Amino acid sequence: MEIKSQCLSERALISMRAFIKKLAFLSFLFWCVSISGNSQQVPSYNYTTVDGLPNNAIRSLFVDSRGIVWIGTENGLSKFENGRFKNFFETDGLAFNSCWAIAEDKNGNLWFGSYGGGVSVFDGKKFRVFTQKDGLADNRIRHFYPYEDKMLIGTEDGVSVADLQTFQITSIPSTIRGNDLNYTAGFFEYENKIFYSTYRSGSFELRLKGGSYEAVKVNDWLPIYSFFTKENQLFLSDKGSIQQLSIDQFLKGEKPTQSFGQSIVWGHLNGVNQEDYLIAASLFSKDGGVFLLDKGQMKDVGEWLGVDSKFILAGAVNQKRKMLYLGSQDKGLYQIRLDDVITYNSFEEREVKGIAGDGDILAILSQDGLQIQKKEGSFAEVYSKDFKKVQSEFYQKFPHKIPKHLDGFFELDPAIPAEEIEYYELHKEGESWWVNTNVGIFEMSLEGRIRTYLPVHAYSIGFTPDGLLLETNPYAGVRIYSNPGNFEYTYFEPELSNTPLQIAKVVKGDQRTYLASVFHGLYHWDGQSFFSYKNEGLWKESKFKTMHSLGNGILLLGTEFGDLYQVQVHPKFEILKKWPKEDLLGSSILFIEEYKGVIFIGTELGLHILEEGELRFWSEEKGVFNRIFKTAKRIEDKLYVGLDEGYYIINLPELIAKEYPPIELVITDLKINGKAIDQENFRWFAYQNSRLNLGAEENSLSIRFQPKANLSNGRLRYHYRIKPGAEWTEFSEDALIELPYLPAGSYQLEVQVQDLFSGKITSNQLLRFDIARPYYLQWWFFLLMAVLLSGIFFVIYKVRLNQIRSESSLKQRIVEIKLEALQSQMNPHFIFNAINSIQYYILKKETKQALSYLGKFSKLIRSTLDQSSQALITLEDEINYLRQYIEVENIRMDNRVKWSIEGDALERKQDLKIPPMIIQPLVENVFNHAFSVDHPNPELLVQYEILSKNQILCTVKDNGEGIKAKKGSSHQSKGMEMIREKLSLLPGYTEQSVEFVSSKKGTEVRVIIFCG
Structure with missing residues (x-):
């Protein structure tokens, strides 16, 4: 009893820690879901046979100790590593092409259970096959369970025990019943004992001590498709529900009294924050998928995870990489990020034109209008027809207030229909939203009620430090409105030398408002007059596309051709730093944002992260950044990135806090004079020798390599040299080195890998090799x-x-x-x-x-x-x-x-x-x-x-x-x-x-x- 009490107290402590992590995760999840009625999901990608899978019907998934994902399908086994598949079949030594179970023993060997061909054990070099002839109870394998120095094998009819040292297999006669209702549903341990359950033959304790093995029934409950334990609770998968009871009750032979859920649950997965995922697939209905277990309820999170299949049979979690893998019966493999760094909101696949808000309220501008979302869950919509209605009524009621193009206003066509309204920008100023369009400028309350309309066509607007509206005309100057409702303004004619023209971006600073022009450089408004940095001879740079204020008189400006500047404009002008376009991947800077000294730059190829002089790059990958950036806005600790379809929400503290260990490379393929070397030199698909001695004629090498860890966060680039002190080659994304016709000598192949996502460069001594001199150059x-x-x-x-x-x-x-x-x-x-x-x-x-x-x-x-x-x-x-x-x-x-x-x-x-x-x-x-x-x-x-x-x-x-x-x-x-x-x-x-x-x-x- 003391031992039991101690175990319970430890479990309680672990449970409390897990609960805190889980609570934080669930809070983030449900907040994200609650702020919008739109489809929201974490980054995910669906791999199918088109991507290299041998079959779309997946029966088993496993992440081994090396980080390799193993996928058992109904027709072939697949290794998934660094975004690439390598498939294995009977011709490669596999027992049978179908694979229903995968496990790893304490020696690092992998066990693959086929449905009909027995067991295949892989030691990193070759497969060994074991069948009924070798002692298996049945060649149809359902489950593996590593236990002490044994591997327990649950089959379609009976349980076998394999010794990990001798690989001798012994079947337990009492577990074999000679019918198809006796398949193993799984194994579990409790209080230093091992148990297993069957589909319709009951549950048993396995007694494996001594010279003979036996099974003793502990409960007759049926059917059991699968089960899982959590703390001291046992969850049994029934047809269409989950039955719950304590393990102690179950072992006493009692029946479950609690029931919840749906479909047939085939597996349970612990998430990275100790959340509980359930994977399910019914036999005859589409009520399965992936669920989150919370307070005795199954919440469907398929949409959140980007999983559209309702037949999920297998799953695995890579805790280190925070990645969830789900195998479906009909649509292949799903890879889902669980790191809380980025989520995606489809926003009904609308193009996002602007984003504004604060921690309590968020506004999203699209081609259909403005959507306002509050943190507590309510939201409002201002549609294009609403904007058009206000514009039409203004033209009808106040025709005398309509400005004329001859008076220096940009041309506006009042006949534009609602569906053709073009939205340019969204601003939050005080307690108002401001939207500038091709039919005018609108001011709205935070709830979405239109307060003010200005019949002015402006591509770019902004505000002075004291909150006055600033409207720009590409060719006819600037107006600052003291009273927009009464159309009262101060006009600055284009003939004045310092009047801003062709403005692309307006940013309000602490004491000044800054304006960036496409052709005329940088301007500022100091409350009295405009100032041109180009005309006054301070800065000749003239073509800007975007701008961001860091405060304290420091600006970040992106030029039309991709250069980035950091400048001090107050109290004295100074160019602090320049990042030429060659330092940034992409030809155009689309947006600039900042969080706690970290700068975020968006280009058409991805997101750059500048932190303490280190440049990182988050590129497009499977499930992330596969859409076009349109706009961006940092609101508190989240970066909202508007896309051509929906928007991303990036958790900036999580992104900044991510750790990036050095990347270790391994050789996966080595050819000498075009001929692959013996596979005996490889183990776990990596070349094992650190030195290679070659003859004089063996002077052309082809070396393919890859990261040892299963990486997919972003781009990797490589360059190499073959002797210390030699010049490095140019960086390349191709993980292949060709070394033709090398002269005799000693070589040391050193490869540097640049991880653009972390911004770090790691050196790897990949291979040492010696090429012998020709016989005519030998001393003898x-x-x-x-x-x-x-x-x-x-x-x-x-x-x-x-x-x-x-x-x-x-x-x-x-x-x-x-x-x-x-x-x-x-x-x-x-x-x-x-x-x-x-x-x-x-x-x-x-x-x-x-x-x-x-x-x-x-x-x-x-x-x-x-x-x-x-x-x-x-x-x-x-x-x-x-x-x-x-x-x-x-x-x-x-x-x-x-x-x-x-x-x-x-x-x-x-x-x-x-x-x-x-x-x-x-x-x-x-x-x-x-x-x-x-x-x-x-x-x-x-x-x-x-x-x-x-x-x-x-x-x-x-x-x-x-x-x-x-x-x-x-x-x-x-x-x-x-x-x-x-x-x-x-x-x-x-x-x-x-x-x-x-x-x-x-x-x-x-x-x-x-x-x-």
Whole structure:
């Protein structure tokens, strides 16, 4: 009993809180309904097969923990998210196309019950099907109920219990009766016990503890189509009514004693303010629909919610988004806003021309006249015929008071019939309504009685700060009426430079009245005179369409081309801020209103909200702003927006107080090179991997994404970049990113989503991915190519080196052959000269000298034979050879020649190698040609000097007569020719390798010889 008392006290507290919320909601609802006899409703939208539903007959609805709406129809299951449908059928793994029940278990799996095919369990990736073969009592599913670690399954005949871990299904035999009157009507819990009811077999307690399950009957009451509990009360749906009794009474077997309502109620929904919605559909009559349960009564709210179907079988509420979903048997799905932000009054589909009033009274001007609504519920109508009657009577009774067009009045046609009266504006000034039309200006009492008529045609009127009527003529100036009833006024002619012309809007301020012109800029009236801001040089802007006063000398003005200005006009003029038309969606500013510092701007595309520098945009969406704005007026904390058909009422505190969490994006579709990736990478329709590794050929991506939460408040725009620090793309409303032919590298796809409704921008790191380099840019390919090229280069090098070596060997051999040939030519020449010398001694009969000469000659011949077969000899051998030769030749000259061999090369004579017998012909020429017989002191100098590492200079110098001085100077020794030829075969030879300098004082021959 203590536990029960405590539960009751907690329930009482919860009930009190719920009652307060409910009372506030119902007060708002019934006030809205009571102020007008016209059709009034919250924003709603009806989705059908035209919008993507698989079937218009909806049997079940469910909002899961992810905010996704699931719709079970008689032919297919549908997922509804972000305004889009995705349908599932048997071909997608569903057990059966009909779906009569939906639930979610504690593990987040979804259970879909078909009528004839069993159960389908969806884990976010795939469906698993369970039928009677798996233990179900019946394949026709009516209800699910998550209970502890089980899922209770109510079928057409019996109850089954599914284990959430093993998915093992066990049916309770005592619940199966083998007839169609035993279908499960639902489950409920009370005092830690679980109960269920059937259509015509009674109600039972389910005992699920222990190894076996059983059902124990607690009440025989029938029929029960459905039921719901509220606090400690049980409401049973009967045919045509609801039976009510306490749960304790019911469990004792007692029968209901209270009855109310109509139709057959199939479900109960808790609204966002704890209000109770009942959904109903009769079998044979049209008395169903959606109802509000209040004080034991079912109030039909179908018109208020915009639901015209009388056969509602399913419903669900998204508490977070404050959205109600209703499924009909004949007209598809209804989506209804329950956030108290906006309501719609059809106003008999009349076009609203003007709105005025205060917290106690409201006046709506339409093409049919003026309707006055009081808060307590009464209303009055002033029709066009009433205005026409007053106008006609005035023209009949007071023809002398009719103003003339020539007097500066805008032309008025008194013959216009009532149905052609054009209404321009509605004003509330003091205790009067003022309406300006094309047949005149009318003043009425707050109850709607016409007090004053002015036969003046004016598009725009207004009032001075002291309450005087101000009438504008587009082309002929302004009149301020001190006594409209007597037609007394002050006229300001158009010829005056500051007289306002072509006025579009008149606004009364605290100390001034402001006038905005379509062509001539801004004016004001200060009680004494008019002032033109353009003509006085303060502000050149000249084209305005609308204006609003914020007080304290601050105005908001909308230009003809869509710019918005905030200006300080008193005490000193200053442009405080400008919003260019690019900042506002829409080309025209239709109205401007303000509430507690928040500015509301209406354009043809929706409502802009400016708050503390933040710009929000409430755009046209399903059920909201799908009509044309005509006028607007803030009255206390509500903004009334007149439309081409009816008007909206916007609850400004609710709108301003709405919270806007950051928007998280998920990838719903990913294609690589045009091919969708494996669905195993997705769960709950979102891509699960945060990083993607792609091959070099996989360089074109197509990425579709969407908000994770189920959003539909307004427009979302996106832009992205693929690397940090890169430029952002332009904003787009398309949630698709195409990335074709990306180069190799690492990428980080970042998407910013701009929620125009909240004015906030949220960044999302959507995907990281790497595209591998092509194989020809991989490090291993560079290494392989380096090795391959090195190998090719090495092979080419070796082949070429061998070729060069072969060519060099061949050339060397040719040189050697030529040298040998030359040497073979030089040896006979030398022998020829030596024999001549021996012959000379013999002829002179100098036998001793001939023998001595012959001995030296034989040594010389031996040295010549040794050197003639060698390509190179040491410088020492060459000098020794020359010494032997000079001695032989000098004997022939009677040893008169003084000779010497010297030079710095002699220090390295054993290291340096030169070709043999190069200098010998030059020495031979000296002995043969340089000295005459009577030369007094012949001298010969052979000098070796090192020029470089591979070159030595050999100088042969004598003090003879010189080559040119000798007779027959044209003679050139054959030996000299052989020297040149031999030197030309050696490296480094040029024409300057052998030089002759000859004079009367002697001859000098310089020879540059290659040395090794």
